[in-house]
Amino acid sequence: MTAPAVGAFREAARLWTTGVAVLTARHGDEVFAKTVSSLCPLSLDPLLLSVAVDRRSPLVDAVRADARFAVGVLGARQEALARRFAAPGAGRALGLFTGAPMRTAATGTPVLEECLAWFDCRLHAVLPGGDHALLVGRVVATGDSGPGEPLLYHDRAFRSLAPLPVPTPTGVSA
Known part of the structure:
Protein backbone atom coordinates (compact mmCIF):
# COMPACT_ATOMS: atom_id res chain seq x y z
CA MET A 1 0.00 0.00 0.00
CA THR A 2 1.38 3.41 -0.96
CA ALA A 3 0.78 6.71 0.78
CA PRO A 4 -1.59 9.12 -0.95
CA ALA A 5 -0.15 12.06 -2.87
CA VAL A 6 -0.05 15.43 -1.12
CA GLY A 7 -2.77 16.78 -3.44
CA ALA A 8 -5.12 13.89 -2.65
CA PHE A 9 -4.48 14.35 1.07
CA ARG A 10 -5.27 18.08 0.85
CA GLU A 11 -8.47 17.44 -1.11
CA ALA A 12 -9.70 14.97 1.51
CA ALA A 13 -8.60 17.14 4.48
CA ARG A 14 -10.41 20.23 3.16
CA LEU A 15 -13.69 18.46 3.90
CA TRP A 16 -12.92 18.28 7.62
CA THR A 17 -14.90 21.07 9.29
CA THR A 18 -13.10 22.81 12.12
CA GLY A 19 -13.38 25.80 14.39
CA VAL A 20 -11.09 28.78 13.91
CA ALA A 21 -8.86 30.29 16.58
CA VAL A 22 -6.02 32.77 16.91
CA LEU A 23 -2.85 31.70 18.71
CA THR A 24 -1.05 34.58 20.44
CA ALA A 25 2.32 34.87 22.12
CA ARG A 26 4.67 37.55 23.35
CA HIS A 27 8.45 37.58 23.40
CA GLY A 28 10.05 40.73 24.73
CA ASP A 29 8.28 43.69 23.10
CA GLU A 30 7.01 41.64 20.18
CA VAL A 31 3.49 40.23 19.98
CA PHE A 32 2.75 37.34 17.64
CA ALA A 33 -0.59 36.05 16.35
CA LYS A 34 -1.56 33.35 13.87
CA THR A 35 -4.89 31.95 12.73
CA VAL A 36 -5.09 28.22 13.45
CA SER A 37 -7.63 25.50 12.91
CA SER A 38 -5.81 22.69 14.67
CA LEU A 39 -6.84 23.42 18.26
CA CYS A 40 -7.50 20.33 20.36
CA PRO A 41 -8.40 20.04 24.05
CA LEU A 42 -6.06 17.21 24.99
CA SER A 43 -6.44 16.29 28.67
CA LEU A 44 -8.52 17.08 31.75
CA ASP A 45 -5.91 15.84 34.23
CA PRO A 46 -3.77 17.84 33.84
CA LEU A 47 -5.58 20.46 31.77
CA LEU A 48 -3.76 20.33 28.43
CA LEU A 49 -4.46 21.90 25.05
CA SER A 50 -2.61 21.36 21.77
CA VAL A 51 -2.29 23.45 18.64
CA ALA A 52 -0.24 22.83 15.49
CA VAL A 53 1.77 25.62 13.83
CA ASP A 54 4.16 25.59 10.87
CA ARG A 55 7.50 24.73 12.46
CA ARG A 56 9.22 27.60 10.57
CA SER A 57 6.89 30.22 12.03
CA PRO A 58 8.57 32.83 14.26
CA LEU A 59 5.62 32.27 16.59
CA VAL A 60 6.99 28.80 17.46
CA ASP A 61 10.33 30.33 18.46
CA ALA A 62 8.53 32.98 20.54
CA VAL A 63 6.53 30.31 22.39
CA ARG A 64 9.66 28.25 23.02
CA ALA A 65 11.55 31.29 24.32
CA ASP A 66 8.77 32.62 26.56
CA ALA A 67 7.18 29.24 27.46
CA ARG A 68 3.62 30.56 27.25
CA PHE A 69 0.85 31.18 24.73
CA ALA A 70 -2.87 31.85 24.50
CA VAL A 71 -5.59 30.77 22.09
CA GLY A 72 -8.79 32.68 21.35
CA VAL A 73 -11.72 30.79 19.79
CA LEU A 74 -13.26 33.06 17.17
CA GLY A 75 -16.93 33.82 16.73
CA ALA A 76 -18.76 34.07 13.42
CA ARG A 77 -18.39 37.88 13.42
CA GLN A 78 -14.59 37.69 13.66
CA GLU A 79 -13.83 36.49 10.13
CA ALA A 80 -11.84 39.66 9.40
CA LEU A 81 -9.48 38.83 12.29
CA ALA A 82 -9.12 35.26 11.05
CA ARG A 83 -8.20 36.49 7.58
CA ARG A 84 -5.84 39.12 8.95
CA PHE A 85 -3.80 36.69 11.03
CA ALA A 86 -3.84 33.99 8.34
CA ALA A 87 -1.93 36.24 5.94
CA PRO A 88 1.84 35.62 5.82
CA GLY A 89 3.74 38.15 7.92
CA ALA A 90 0.59 39.74 9.38
CA GLY A 91 0.96 38.16 12.80
CA ARG A 92 4.02 39.94 14.14
CA ALA A 93 4.27 43.48 15.41
CA LEU A 94 6.10 45.62 17.92
CA GLY A 95 3.79 46.57 20.76
CA LEU A 96 0.12 45.70 20.49
CA PHE A 97 -1.73 45.21 17.21
CA THR A 98 -3.81 48.13 16.08
CA GLY A 99 -7.38 47.24 15.26
CA ALA A 100 -7.22 43.97 17.18
CA PRO A 101 -8.12 44.72 20.80
CA MET A 102 -6.24 42.52 23.25
CA ARG A 103 -5.87 42.22 26.98
CA THR A 104 -3.35 40.43 29.13
CA ALA A 105 -4.17 37.02 30.59
CA ALA A 106 -2.82 35.37 33.76
CA THR A 107 0.56 34.49 32.21
CA GLY A 108 1.01 37.95 30.69
CA THR A 109 0.18 36.64 27.23
CA PRO A 110 -2.09 38.81 25.08
CA VAL A 111 -5.59 37.42 24.42
CA LEU A 112 -7.91 38.75 21.73
CA GLU A 113 -10.98 40.50 23.12
CA GLU A 114 -14.51 39.32 22.34
CA CYS A 115 -13.55 35.73 21.49
CA LEU A 116 -16.11 33.03 22.19
CA ALA A 117 -13.62 31.41 24.55
CA ALA A 125 5.87 20.45 25.43
CA VAL A 126 6.78 21.10 21.81
CA LEU A 127 6.41 17.92 19.77
CA PRO A 128 7.51 17.29 16.18
CA GLY A 129 4.68 16.96 13.69
CA LEU A 134 2.67 20.64 18.04
CA LEU A 135 2.53 23.10 20.93
CA VAL A 136 1.10 21.51 24.06
CA GLY A 137 0.09 23.94 26.78
CA ARG A 138 -0.95 23.50 30.39
CA VAL A 139 -4.06 25.64 30.75
CA VAL A 140 -3.72 28.06 33.68
CA ALA A 141 -6.72 30.30 32.92
CA THR A 142 -9.72 30.27 30.62
CA GLY A 143 -12.82 32.27 29.98
CA ASP A 144 -15.63 32.96 27.55
CA SER A 145 -17.77 35.84 26.39
CA GLY A 146 -21.05 33.96 26.62
CA PRO A 147 -23.07 32.21 23.96
CA GLY A 148 -22.40 32.93 20.32
CA GLU A 149 -21.96 31.35 16.93
CA PRO A 150 -18.50 29.93 16.17
CA LEU A 151 -16.48 30.75 13.08
CA LEU A 152 -15.94 27.55 11.10
CA TYR A 153 -13.66 26.56 8.23
CA HIS A 154 -14.80 24.01 5.65
CA ASP A 155 -13.90 23.36 2.01
CA ARG A 156 -11.50 26.33 1.82
CA ALA A 157 -14.06 28.84 3.10
CA PHE A 158 -15.10 30.44 6.37
CA ARG A 159 -18.60 29.49 7.44
CA SER A 160 -20.98 29.72 10.37
CA LEU A 161 -23.53 27.38 11.86
CA ALA A 162 -26.97 27.21 10.32
CA PRO A 163 -29.77 25.37 12.04
CA LEU A 164 -30.81 22.17 10.35
CA PRO A 165 -34.46 21.88 9.41
CA VAL A 166 -36.50 19.90 11.89
CA PRO A 167 -37.29 16.58 10.23
CA THR A 168 -40.93 15.61 9.87
CA PRO A 169 -41.50 12.11 11.22
CA THR A 170 -42.48 9.74 8.46
CA GLY A 171 -45.87 8.10 8.64
CA VAL A 172 -47.33 10.85 10.83
CA SER A 173 -50.30 12.74 9.45
CA ALA A 174 -51.22 16.21 10.47
Whole structure:
Protein backbone atom coordinates (compact mmCIF):
# COMPACT_ATOMS: atom_id res chain seq x y z
CA MET A 1 0.00 0.00 0.00
CA THR A 2 1.38 3.41 -0.96
CA ALA A 3 0.78 6.71 0.78
CA PRO A 4 -1.59 9.12 -0.95
CA ALA A 5 -0.15 12.06 -2.87
CA VAL A 6 -0.05 15.43 -1.12
CA GLY A 7 -2.77 16.78 -3.44
CA ALA A 8 -5.12 13.89 -2.65
CA PHE A 9 -4.48 14.35 1.07
CA ARG A 10 -5.27 18.08 0.85
CA GLU A 11 -8.47 17.44 -1.11
CA ALA A 12 -9.70 14.97 1.51
CA ALA A 13 -8.60 17.14 4.48
CA ARG A 14 -10.41 20.23 3.16
CA LEU A 15 -13.69 18.46 3.90
CA TRP A 16 -12.92 18.28 7.62
CA THR A 17 -14.90 21.07 9.29
CA THR A 18 -13.10 22.81 12.12
CA GLY A 19 -13.38 25.80 14.39
CA VAL A 20 -11.09 28.78 13.91
CA ALA A 21 -8.86 30.29 16.58
CA VAL A 22 -6.02 32.77 16.91
CA LEU A 23 -2.85 31.70 18.71
CA THR A 24 -1.05 34.58 20.44
CA ALA A 25 2.32 34.87 22.12
CA ARG A 26 4.67 37.55 23.35
CA HIS A 27 8.45 37.58 23.40
CA GLY A 28 10.05 40.73 24.73
CA ASP A 29 8.28 43.69 23.10
CA GLU A 30 7.01 41.64 20.18
CA VAL A 31 3.49 40.23 19.98
CA PHE A 32 2.75 37.34 17.64
CA ALA A 33 -0.59 36.05 16.35
CA LYS A 34 -1.56 33.35 13.87
CA THR A 35 -4.89 31.95 12.73
CA VAL A 36 -5.09 28.22 13.45
CA SER A 37 -7.63 25.50 12.91
CA SER A 38 -5.81 22.69 14.67
CA LEU A 39 -6.84 23.42 18.26
CA CYS A 40 -7.50 20.33 20.36
CA PRO A 41 -8.40 20.04 24.05
CA LEU A 42 -6.06 17.21 24.99
CA SER A 43 -6.44 16.29 28.67
CA LEU A 44 -8.52 17.08 31.75
CA ASP A 45 -5.91 15.84 34.23
CA PRO A 46 -3.77 17.84 33.84
CA LEU A 47 -5.58 20.46 31.77
CA LEU A 48 -3.76 20.33 28.43
CA LEU A 49 -4.46 21.90 25.05
CA SER A 50 -2.61 21.36 21.77
CA VAL A 51 -2.29 23.45 18.64
CA ALA A 52 -0.24 22.83 15.49
CA VAL A 53 1.77 25.62 13.83
CA ASP A 54 4.16 25.59 10.87
CA ARG A 55 7.50 24.73 12.46
CA ARG A 56 9.22 27.60 10.57
CA SER A 57 6.89 30.22 12.03
CA PRO A 58 8.57 32.83 14.26
CA LEU A 59 5.62 32.27 16.59
CA VAL A 60 6.99 28.80 17.46
CA ASP A 61 10.33 30.33 18.46
CA ALA A 62 8.53 32.98 20.54
CA VAL A 63 6.53 30.31 22.39
CA ARG A 64 9.66 28.25 23.02
CA ALA A 65 11.55 31.29 24.32
CA ASP A 66 8.77 32.62 26.56
CA ALA A 67 7.18 29.24 27.46
CA ARG A 68 3.62 30.56 27.25
CA PHE A 69 0.85 31.18 24.73
CA ALA A 70 -2.87 31.85 24.50
CA VAL A 71 -5.59 30.77 22.09
CA GLY A 72 -8.79 32.68 21.35
CA VAL A 73 -11.72 30.79 19.79
CA LEU A 74 -13.26 33.06 17.17
CA GLY A 75 -16.93 33.82 16.73
CA ALA A 76 -18.76 34.07 13.42
CA ARG A 77 -18.39 37.88 13.42
CA GLN A 78 -14.59 37.69 13.66
CA GLU A 79 -13.83 36.49 10.13
CA ALA A 80 -11.84 39.66 9.40
CA LEU A 81 -9.48 38.83 12.29
CA ALA A 82 -9.12 35.26 11.05
CA ARG A 83 -8.20 36.49 7.58
CA ARG A 84 -5.84 39.12 8.95
CA PHE A 85 -3.80 36.69 11.03
CA ALA A 86 -3.84 33.99 8.34
CA ALA A 87 -1.93 36.24 5.94
CA PRO A 88 1.84 35.62 5.82
CA GLY A 89 3.74 38.15 7.92
CA ALA A 90 0.59 39.74 9.38
CA GLY A 91 0.96 38.16 12.80
CA ARG A 92 4.02 39.94 14.14
CA ALA A 93 4.27 43.48 15.41
CA LEU A 94 6.10 45.62 17.92
CA GLY A 95 3.79 46.57 20.76
CA LEU A 96 0.12 45.70 20.49
CA PHE A 97 -1.73 45.21 17.21
CA THR A 98 -3.81 48.13 16.08
CA GLY A 99 -7.38 47.24 15.26
CA ALA A 100 -7.22 43.97 17.18
CA PRO A 101 -8.12 44.72 20.80
CA MET A 102 -6.24 42.52 23.25
CA ARG A 103 -5.87 42.22 26.98
CA THR A 104 -3.35 40.43 29.13
CA ALA A 105 -4.17 37.02 30.59
CA ALA A 106 -2.82 35.37 33.76
CA THR A 107 0.56 34.49 32.21
CA GLY A 108 1.01 37.95 30.69
CA THR A 109 0.18 36.64 27.23
CA PRO A 110 -2.09 38.81 25.08
CA VAL A 111 -5.59 37.42 24.42
CA LEU A 112 -7.91 38.75 21.73
CA GLU A 113 -10.98 40.50 23.12
CA GLU A 114 -14.51 39.32 22.34
CA CYS A 115 -13.55 35.73 21.49
CA LEU A 116 -16.11 33.03 22.19
CA ALA A 117 -13.62 31.41 24.55
CA TRP A 118 -9.93 31.71 25.38
CA PHE A 119 -7.22 29.57 26.95
CA ASP A 120 -4.07 30.93 28.61
CA CYS A 121 -1.29 28.33 28.72
CA ARG A 122 2.20 27.67 30.00
CA LEU A 123 4.23 25.60 27.56
CA HIS A 124 4.14 21.92 28.51
CA ALA A 125 5.87 20.45 25.43
CA VAL A 126 6.78 21.10 21.81
CA LEU A 127 6.41 17.92 19.77
CA PRO A 128 7.51 17.29 16.18
CA GLY A 129 4.68 16.96 13.69
CA GLY A 130 6.23 16.77 10.23
CA ASP A 131 6.24 20.28 8.79
CA HIS A 132 4.44 21.53 11.92
CA ALA A 133 5.29 21.84 15.60
CA LEU A 134 2.67 20.64 18.04
CA LEU A 135 2.53 23.10 20.93
CA VAL A 136 1.10 21.51 24.06
CA GLY A 137 0.09 23.94 26.78
CA ARG A 138 -0.95 23.50 30.39
CA VAL A 139 -4.06 25.64 30.75
CA VAL A 140 -3.72 28.06 33.68
CA ALA A 141 -6.72 30.30 32.92
CA THR A 142 -9.72 30.27 30.62
CA GLY A 143 -12.82 32.27 29.98
CA ASP A 144 -15.63 32.96 27.55
CA SER A 145 -17.77 35.84 26.39
CA GLY A 146 -21.05 33.96 26.62
CA PRO A 147 -23.07 32.21 23.96
CA GLY A 148 -22.40 32.93 20.32
CA GLU A 149 -21.96 31.35 16.93
CA PRO A 150 -18.50 29.93 16.17
CA LEU A 151 -16.48 30.75 13.08
CA LEU A 152 -15.94 27.55 11.10
CA TYR A 153 -13.66 26.56 8.23
CA HIS A 154 -14.80 24.01 5.65
CA ASP A 155 -13.90 23.36 2.01
CA ARG A 156 -11.50 26.33 1.82
CA ALA A 157 -14.06 28.84 3.10
CA PHE A 158 -15.10 30.44 6.37
CA ARG A 159 -18.60 29.49 7.44
CA SER A 160 -20.98 29.72 10.37
CA LEU A 161 -23.53 27.38 11.86
CA ALA A 162 -26.97 27.21 10.32
CA PRO A 163 -29.77 25.37 12.04
CA LEU A 164 -30.81 22.17 10.35
CA PRO A 165 -34.46 21.88 9.41
CA VAL A 166 -36.50 19.90 11.89
CA PRO A 167 -37.29 16.58 10.23
CA THR A 168 -40.93 15.61 9.87
CA PRO A 169 -41.50 12.11 11.22
CA THR A 170 -42.48 9.74 8.46
CA GLY A 171 -45.87 8.10 8.64
CA VAL A 172 -47.33 10.85 10.83
CA SER A 173 -50.30 12.74 9.45
CA ALA A 174 -51.22 16.21 10.47
